Amino acid sequence: MISSRAVRVTLYATLIFLAGTITGAFIAPHFGRAFMRPPDPKQISQHMMDRLQSGLDLTPDQAAKIKPLVEKIGSDMEMIRRDTSKHVHDRIAETNAQITQLLTPEQKDKFIKMEAEHRRRLARCRPWGEPPSPGPPP
Numbered sequence: 001m002i003s004s005r006a007v008r009v010t011l012y013a014t015l016i017f018l019a020g021t022i023t024g025a026f027i028a029p030h031f032g033r034a035f036m037r038p039p040d041p042k043q044i045s046q047h048m049m050d051r052l053q054s055g056l057d058l059t060p061d062q063a064a065k066i067k068p069l070v071e072k073i074g075s076d077m078e079m080i081r082r083d084t085s086k087h088v089h090d091r092i093a094e095t096n097a098q099i100t101q102l103l104t105p106e107q108k109d110k111f112i113k114m115e116a117e118h119r120r121r122l123a124r125c126r127p128w129g130e131p132p133s134p135g136p137p138p
Contacts, residue, residue, distance in 0.1 A: 041077065049063070096111075
């Protein structure tokens, strides 16, 4: 016979597991989008300046001369990220067009719906300024 203590421990463990699962299901999407978003160029620049300042004990004059260099690389990195993202989106659109040519009319309709749903999901987590997803395949 199972003791009441074992039943209570099992019940408590199950409740804790369920509470964690429910909490994670509601919180994870918010934190996942924020965590996966690329850093802002200002954040990149500030992080680099903080690291240089603390690691090198820069003088105010050195910091003033280095800061524009660090800010420039932050904005350059953002531009590179956007260009890369645009190339990826363009390549996906090109591939989708090629795939569409090989499909039956019914499959084309399904494919267009699949891609539209995919774009909707991506739009929810796309950072500001990110190029829009390519439109439906032709």
